[in-house]
Amino acid sequence: MIKSFHKMFEILSLFTMERTSLAISEIEEALNIPKSTIFRILNTLENGGFITKNPENHRYSLGAEFFRLGSIFNCQLDFRSVALPFMKELAKESSETIELNIIDDLSRVCIEKIDSTLAVRNFVRVGDRHPIHLGASGKILLANLPDNEMEEKVLRIEKELGKPQKKLREDLIRIREHGYTFTKGERVPGSFAIAAPLFDVYGETIGSITLAGPIQRLSEERESFLINLLINSAKDISKNLGYSYSK
Incomplete structure (x- = not known):
């Protein structure tokens, strides 16, 4: 083979x-x-x-299938170049690590990142791959898939883990309703992550943007500030990708 x-x-x-x-x-x-x-x-x-x-x-x-795949690849390149200036600004305003993720089967993959300049920070590498059901970056992607695709992936996750994922299903419904997700120590102990979806001109989720850092830098006031900062950046990127929030 x-x-x-x-x-x-x-x-x-x-x-x-x-x-x-x-x-x-x-x-x-x-x-x-x-x-x-x-x-x-x-x-x-x-x-x-x-x-x-x-x-x-x-x-x-x-054949035409290569054209389809090439179009997806070009779209990802454009998507990254559109997002990068907003990621840099977000990193500057938050002093935290910013990452850009896409979905790949049952994983989420980091395709771009801006490191925090602070000594204590989240360490991320471009190309890092993690399970889609763990952490803010993956869950936001999973939650914003069309219903049938989300259900298909959750069923496969259940099969792989060998047990029902009632809490995951509940989390995904809540995340979709809120439009963002916030986790503390879910995948990496001692860290927090805030993630929001990015939409293309067709209204489809093309990726996610995540702001992450150590929990020790969080306060109730800063938490609210960072959530708003991340959501606004996600909206700016989506608008520049052709998405209209008036739809």
């Missing part, structure tokens, strides 16, 4: 801006792979929409 995936990627890597279509004989010559293997891999890719075959000359080109 691993060898088949490796060969698949080798075939896909042959496509370039100068060579947008390939014949089986060209792939065989370039990679020294048996024709039967090449045909099987191309057939699998074609069935998935990743490859299209020209019936007239029997050459293969990249």
Whole structure:
């Protein structure tokens, strides 16, 4: 199976801006792979929409599924560049760590971050991956999925953990109603996190922005200040992504 995936990627890597279509004989010559293997891999890719075959000359080109994935990737890049100035301003005003997250299956992944300049701070790395059901950053993403997608993921979480997630379901309903979430020590002991969703022009949740720091810096007054600061930043980012709060 691993060898088949490796060969698949080798075939896909042959496509370039100068060579947008390939014949089986060209792939065989370039990679020294048996024709039967090449045909099987191309057939699998074609069935998935990743490859299209020209019936007239029997050459293969990249399919529409790659365009879809490329569009998602470009959207994420634009999303990050739009959010970054607001993240920097939020970090400056709050003196806390700010992170940008997206959902990936049952995980949330950090795709951008601004570190707090204070000595005691939350440590975050771009690329960090954590379970979506633990902590503010993941829960806000899960809570703002369409109902059917949220339920599907919660059912899978229940299956993985081997027990019902009644409290998680209750938390998600409350989070969606409030429009943000605030946690203390839920994933990292001694820390707090505030997270809000980010919406694109279609009103879909594209990611989340999180403000996090040590609980020792919290007071009731500062907690309220940081929540308002985070929510306003999230709204500014969403507006710049084309979302209208008047809808």
